[in-house]
Amino acid sequence: MTLNHQEIELIDSFEQIAVDIHPTAKEGSRAVAQEIAALIKSRQATNQKVVLGLATGSTPKYLYAELIRLHKEEGLSFKNVVTFNLDEYYPIEPDALQSYNRFMREQLLNHIDIPEGNYFIPDGTVPKEKVKEYCADYERRVEEAGGIDIQILGIGTNGHIGFNEPGSSLSSHTRLVTLDNSTRMANAFEFANMSQVPRLAITMGLSTIFKAKRIVLLAWGTHKAKIVRRAVEGHSTDQVPASLLQQHPDCKFVIDEQAAEELTRFKEPWLTGDCEWTPKMRRKAVTSLALKLNKPILMLTDSDYNENGLNDLIVQYGSAYELNIEEFNGIRDTITGWPGGKPGAQLPSHPERSEPQHKRVIIFSPHPDDDIISMGGTFIRLHEQGHDVHVAYQTSGNIAVTDEFLLRFIDFAVGFEGMFDIDRSKSSQILEDAKAFLRVKKPSQKDTPENRAIKGLIRRGEAKATCRYVGIPEENIHFQNLPFYETGLVEKKPMSDADVDITVELLRQVKPQQIFCAGDLADPHGTHKVCLDVIFAALERLKHEDFMKDCWVWLYKGAWQEWNIHEIEMAVPMSPDQVLQKRLGIFIHQSQKDVIPFQGTDVREFWQRAEDRNANTAQMYDHLGLQQYAAMEAFVRYHFI
Structure with a gap:
C-alpha cells in the first residue's frame, strides 16, 4: 500500500x-x-x-x-x-x-x-x-x-x-x-x-x-x-x-x-487514509467490523460501515446488503469436513480439489507432537477418509524431555534387564553412565550424546504411538532428524543444504498431492520457522518436477495462536467427541505433559492450548453468523508455483 x-x-x-x-x-x-x-x-x-x-x-x-x-x-x-x-x-x-x-x-x-x-x-x-x-x-x-x-x-x-x-x-x-x-x-x-x-x-x-x-x-x-x-x-x-x-x-x-x-495502519488501514480494497482487505474489514460490534455479518448496516471509517467500501458496493452476502458466503465456503477434498463432488468453491479421490498426504511436524496438537482432528479425518497419510517428524525434539523423565525410562530399562536376567552388559553400562552424568549435571548443562539419543528415542516412541492411535502404518512414519536441530542446546544451527536434501528426498519418495506444514512465519528464531524454511527451500528445488504440479500446500499454526479469521482458507470443524479424541492423542506424549519445558508465559498444557485455540476459532465463526461447532482447525494455502 x-x-x-x-x-x-x-x-x-x-x-x-x-x-x-x-x-x-x-x-x-x-x-x-x-x-x-x-x-x-x-x-x-x-x-x-x-x-x-x-x-x-x-x-x-x-x-x-x-x-x-x-x-x-x-x-x-x-x-x-x-x-x-x-x-x-x-x-x-x-x-x-x-x-x-x-x-x-x-x-x-x-x-x-x-x-x-x-x-x-x-x-x-x-x-x-x-x-x-x-x-x-x-x-x-x-x-x-x-x-x-x-x-x-x-x-x-x-x-x-x-x-x-x-x-x-x-x-x-x-x-x-x-x-x-x-x-x-x-x-x-x-x-x-x-x-x-x-x-x-x-x-x-x-x-x-x-x-x-x-x-x-x-x-x-x-x-x-x-x-x-x-x-x-x-x-x-x-x-x-x-x-x-x-x-x-x-x-x-x-x-x-x-x-x-x-x-x-495494518489492522485497520481504512482509518489512516485511502485503502486498496482487495478481496482479502474487504474480508478483513467486514470481519473486523462484525466482531467489533458483536454482530453477525448479515446484520451489519450501512450506518455501521459509515460510522466506522468504511464509507468507501459501501460506496463501491452500493449497500451493506450486497457486501454482507458476498463475504458471508465466502467465509461459509471455507468450512469443510473433507480436508482432502470431497470425492465425487464438483464444488468450485470448496477449499480442496475432489480429485484425486484418495490423495498421498505428508504432514510435516517440526516436533514429534505438533501433528496431533496443531491439526490432530484433521490428521485423524484424513486417514479415516481413505487418504494415504504420511507423517514426517522433522526434529528429534530431544531437548524438550526433562532429566526426571529420562531417569524414569532408564530405571525401567535397567529394571527390565534385571527382572528377566538379560545379559546386556553394554546397554546396561550406557544406562548407568547416563544416570551417573545426571547426578552431577549442572543447571542447563549440555547433555551427553547418549542422553540426547535416549531422550530422542522417548519422543520417537511417543510419536509412533500417536500414529498407531490414528491408524497410520509404520512405513508411513518418517523421522528426519534434521541436522540443524542437533546442538543439544536451545540455540540451533542455521538451516543447511543437508536439511533441505533430507526433505527433498522424502518428497521425491512419497510424491504427495497434499502437504501440511507448520506455518509459523512469525517466529524468526524458533524451530518451527527453520523447519518451514527447510520445506520452502525443498519446494523451490522441486517445483518444476511433474509430481509437484499437482501438489497443494496447507499451512497450520502452532499450539499458541491461530490464523486471523480473514486469512483462513480452510476450516475443518470438530464435534465434542472429535475434540476428546484429539485430546487423548495428545496425552500419548507423556514426556510433554504436566511439566512443560520452554512453556514461556503460557501456563496451560499443550492439550489445553490446542482446545482453547480450536474452540475460539469455532466461536469466531459462530459470532459471524456461521454454523456453530465445538471446535475448528484452520489452514491457509501456500502457493509455491
Missing part, C-alpha cells in the same frame, strides 16, 4: 514514535546494521570513537550477525567502538550458558576487532553489598566515554526495556532490580526449569537509556505486536516502560511485518 502525504499525517495521529517496518527481521536488522556502520565510518574519518549501547536476547541476533559479516566481508573495523550492555542476570557466572556476558562474546565480540577493554557488560558476580557502588561506577564509565551515541533496545511482552519492568521510574539509574514473573517465564526456555531462572538482574535505568543521543528499538514477530501497539499508539506510562520512549527526541522502532500487525 503506497502512502501519500495525507495518509502519513493520519498515521502520525496514531503513532507517537517513528516506526520503520521491514518484511522480515533479517531485512530490518540489515538496515540498522548499515546505520551503525555509517556512523562508525564517519567517526573513523575524524578519528573519533563511537559509543554503542547493546542489548541481548534473541531480538538482536540478526543485527550482530550482520555486523560480523560487515567486518569480515567488507572490512568494517570496530577499533574506534566502545560498547555498554544494558543488563545481566544476578547472580550469574560470566561463562554460564545463560549469561549475557557469554552471549555477547559468542554473538559478537569474539568475531570483530573491538579492542579488549572497549566493551563493558554488567558483572553478575559482584558481591551483593558492593552492587550499589558497582552500578554507580558503571554509570560513570558511560559518562566518561562521552555518552551513548546509539542505544539498541528490545521490548518485552510486558513492555520492559532492558530489565526496567512496569513501574520503573523515568529517573532510574543502573541498579539491581527484581524481575517480573512474566519476564522470568518468558526467559525460562533458557533454563532447565522455572526455579533456576534468576529473580534479580542488574540493568541500566530509564534515565541512563534516555541520555542516549539516538535510540533504536527492535521487535520481531506476532508475539510482540500487541505490546508494540501499546508502546507506539498508547498513552506514555510507566506501566509500559517502552511507551515512555515517546518522550525521547530521537527514537525509532524497527520492526517486521508480523510485529506491526496490531498497528492501526
